[in-house]
Amino acid sequence: MNADPATQLRLLDLQAADTALSQLAHRRRTLPEIARIAEKATAADAVHTEVIDAQTAVADIELEQTRLENDVETVRARTARDDARLQAGGLPSRELEGLQHEIATLARRQSNLEDELLDVMERAEAAQASLADASSRHDALVAEQRALEGERDAAFADIDAAAAQRSPERAAIAGELPADLVALYEKARAQSGNGAALLRQRRCEGCRIELSGSDLAAVGKAEPDAVVRCDNCRAILVRTAESGL
Known part of the structure; x- marks a missing residue:
């Protein structure tokens, strides 16, 4: 030729x-922001799993707390009824003795339930703190990811603008040959x-x-x-x- x-x-x-x-x-494919975005996304996904686990733990503890609170209210209501019967008087000695025994049993039951409830409330506080921490870390990672995506998109725009300028120039040269x-x-x-x-x-x-x-x-x-x-x-x-x- x-x-x-x-x-x-x-x-x-x-x-x-x-x-x-x-x-x-090549620069568009290998922008450092791309790798950093992937790292943040992976980290955010891992922390999101922590958030889900913490939410589940909080929900389970709240259910347990609600059950105990209901049990305590039930015992208190039963105790109040027994106290009212006791105060009303006129009960046979055997029934009176049984009522007093039941009131004592209910008192012990209420004390135990309130101890359990206190323990659950402490666990709930710790679980809420864990959830808040995981959520905060997740939000921070997502914010960092979004910021990097903004930097990446700005770099993409600059690269694409440069390519848009070069491409017609390249086409014009090829058209001359x-x-x-x-x-x-x-x-x-x-x-x-x-x-x-x-x-x-x-x-x-x-x-x-x-x-x-x-x-x-x-x-x-x-x-x-x-x-x-x-x-x-x-x-x-x-x-x-x-x-x-």
Whole structure:
């Protein structure tokens, strides 16, 4: 394939545009905020599990507390009824003795229930504190994640704006060049990432390898309009006065 040396030189502008676009795409994929967002999301998920567990513990304790409170009220009501009967008097001695025994039993039962209730209330306080702590940590992680997402989105916007500026420029350059030359360039770029590279002082600027021996001789003998390629990276070698041939 042949192409005017000036046209071949224009391939370097096309390569520069493609390199810039590739760098922008790589930067978009590898923004540090992306990894940090993932870390925060993982941590937030783990703490969210703690929140759910703490909520479950609080709910269970509240149910237990409600049951004990109801039991205490039931015992108090029964005691009040027995006290009223006792105060009313007129009971046979055997029934009076049984009523007094029941009142004493109810008193012990109420005391035990109130001790249990106190213990449950202490556990409820601790469970609520654990829930508040887990919720606070979860909210903080989510807030940090949202802030990082804002930073990521701002960086995305800058990158996308730069790419939007470069893409028409790249298209304009490609549109100036012969279709067969662009096709060869694209084929070479697909192979190694470099479609075209400057030959400077016998070194391919694409793969950074110096030409020698028969490769150098073949390039040196090629006509100025001949399209030559690097045997190592297959990029189109663009020759200038700096090529050292």
